[in-house]
Amino acid sequence: MEVLNFVDGAFQTTAQVLENVAPGSGEKFGTIPRSGAAEVDKAMAAAKRAFPSWSKTPAAERAACLERLADAVQANAAMLAEAEAKDNGKPVSLAAHVDIPRAEKNLRFYASGIQHFASHSHAMEGEAINYTLRKPLGVVACISPWNLPLYLFTWKVAPALAAGNCVVAKPSELTPVTAYLLSTWIKDAGFPDGVFNVLHGLGPEVGEAMVTHPDIAAVSFTGGTVTGARIAGHVAPKFKKMSLELGGKNPAVIFEDADMEEALRTTLRSSFANQGQICLCGSRILVQRSIYDAFRDALVAKASKMVAGDPLDPSTKLGAVVSEAHMNKILSYIELAKEEGGQVLCGGERLRPAGVEGGFYVAPTVIEGLGPKCRTNQEEIFGPVVTLQPFDTEEEALALANDTAYGLAATLWTTDLKRAHRVAAGIESGIVWVNTWLLRDLRTPFGGVKASGLGREGGFDALEFFTEPQNICIKL
Numbered sequence: 001m002e003v004l005n006f007v008d009g010a011f012q013t014t015a016q017v018l019e020n021v022a023p024g025s026g027e028k029f030g031t032i033p034r035s036g037a038a039e040v041d042k043a044m045a046a047a048k049r050a051f052p053s054w055s056k057t058p059a060a061e062r063a064a065c066l067e068r069l070a071d072a073v074q075a076n077a078a079m080l081a082e083a084e085a086k087d088n089g090k091p092v093s094l095a096a097h098v099d100i101p102r103a104e105k106n107l108r109f110y111a112s113g114i115q116h117f118a119s120h121s122h123a124m125e126g127e128a129i130n131y132t133l134r135k136p137l138g139v140v141a142c143i144s145p146w147n148l149p150l151y152l153f154t155w156k157v158a159p160a161l162a163a164g165n166c167v168v169a170k171p172s173e174l175t176p177v178t179a180y181l182l183s184t185w186i187k188d189a190g191f192p193d194g195v196f197n198v199l200h201g202l203g204p205e206v207g208e209a210m211v212t213h214p215d216i217a218a219v220s221f222t223g224g225t226v227t228g229a230r231i232a233g234h235v236a237p238k239f240k241k242m243s244l245e246l247g248g249k250n251p252a253v254i255f256e257d258a259d260m261e262e263a264l265r266t267t268l269r270s271s272f273a274n275q276g277q278i279c280l281c282g283s284r285i286l287v288q289r290s291i292y293d294a295f296r297d298a299l300v301a302k303a304s305k306m307v308a309g310d311p312l313d314p315s316t317k318l319g320a321v322v323s324e325a326h327m328n329k330i331l332s333y334i335e336l337a338k339e340e341g342g343q344v345l346c347g348g349e350r351l352r353p354a355g356v357e358g359g360f361y362v363a364p365t366v367i368e369g370l371g372p373k374c375r376t377n378q379e380e381i382f383g384p385v386v387t388l389q390p391f392d393t394e395e396e397a398l399a400l401a402n403d404t405a406y407g408l409a410a411t412l413w414t415t416d417l418k419r420a421h422r423v424a425a426g427i428e429s430g431i432v433w434v435n436t437w438l439l440r441d442l443r444t445p446f447g448g449v450k451a452s453g454l455g456r457e458g459g460f461d462a463l464e465f466f467t468e469p470q471n472i473c474i475k476l
């Protein structure tokens with residue numbers, strides 16, 4: 001498949017292209033544009049031209065465009081799920097049940113959300129009345145990662161467009177296909193030319209040109225912490241708004257009074273879903289000592305039974321990781337864990353499933369015997385690799401959970417209500433799940449603290465991010 005840029009309502013090629021590889025097979029299956037500053041200039045100019053009219057278009061009309069785009073996603077859901085599985089390596093069943101329905105939901109959620117969005121008014125006891133206008137920002141850059149490609153792409157562009165901004169968006173160069181497919185329906189959905197532009201290419205080239213462009217009003221970025229820091233270095237000195245959703249090293253804390261079956265079942269999922277490549281996956285599993293051995297043995301038994309296979313096979317539960325380079329990074333972290341004194345209880349190696357031997361597969365890996373300060377327990381691996389650590393007391397559990405530079409999400413397992421509230425409030429993270437994982441209400445604030453990011457997405461938080469408040473004070 002030849003992926004193309006979508007700029008000012010038309011598809012455009014670039015002088016140079018990049019190869020796109022299917023991680024499930026290791027085979028090349030298409031090309032993507034290698035865009036740079038020239039393409040960004042064109043997209044920015046088109047978006048700037050479109051902004052005065054789009055920003056004044058009634059919210060209901062902007063919402064109707066998003067609804068029609070959502071209709072196209074819904075009508076093409078099976079094709080999109082297959083495309084996502086091929087491009088990313090994730091099981092097609094996961095893409096069909098999670099990624100694509102959620103992409104559709106994101107578009108519909110903000111089509112509705114903008115029509116319920118309200119601003120404040122402050123009365124000054126007979127003297128004056130203040131009201132707040134919330135104005136779209138202008139042209140915004142939306143940059144998304146490869147792990148949940150269409151899901152996270154739409155999570156950004158939907159609130160940005162709903163709020164009346166024009167968008168220059170870039171999916172990850174590793175997983176460009178579903179954003180490209182989405183761009184084929186933008187015109188039919190009724191978006192005027194220039195309102196919604198999609199560029200493809202390498203982060204340090206086209207991404208960097210986007211975030212350093214003088215006309216960009218705000219940057220919404222999801223990706224790694226190192227990239228986030230680099231983007232912040234460009235954007236902060238210009239006092240532009242930015243939202244940064246970054247990495248994690250999330251704890252799953254399992255107390256002895258937990259519902260063991262449920263905790264095990266869900267921890268298996270929170271460890272290895274999407275091959276462990278979800279920023280919300282729990283990679284540090286902390287287990288109370290009295291149940292440590294039993295929990296470890298049961299988790300290892302379940303993880304060892306997971307079978308990797310062709311992402312395009314509907315029965316596959318464990319697919320490939322996103323690229324050869326990423327697979328090698330994960331494997332090198334497993335070697336590091338061994339050097340640091342960890343014992344690999346299961347997995348620890350590349351897999352070559354029959355029929356897709358050239359793909360990039362890593363066995364679900366559980367490691368124990370490592371202290372909290374080692375690199376394995378401090379750095380984000382972003383693959384199917386988890387560590388186990390025992391703890392004795394609630395205080396110790398909390399100290400271990402918080403002993404990281406990151407603070408995205410945490411999971412607690414306990415049937416003691418008081419403990420659940422106490423420990424949840426003590427955890428330094430943007431999200432805490434109690435007796436569940438990845439249960440998402442799109443109205444809630446989503447994001448991390450510490451090195452996991454800046455700002456919140458979701459609900460009205462995203463609409464607030466993509467608008468500028470202006471106080472109007474009228475003397476009575």
Ligand code: NAD
Pocket residue numbers: 143144145146147148152170171172173201202203204206207208209211222223224225227228230231245246247248278279380382408447448452453
């Ligand atoms: P990445 O930082 O390498 O890339 C993310 C995006 O940024 C890509 O589109 C990339 O092309 C672009 N990019 C790279 N360098 C750039 C630059 N200098 N300027 C502008 N854009 C640039 O991240 P990734 O490897 O694609 O994604 C994995 C990371 O994303 C993990 O750390 C994961 O935890 C994180 N993530 C976070 C969340 C969250 O909500 N907090 C969600 C998903 C993934």
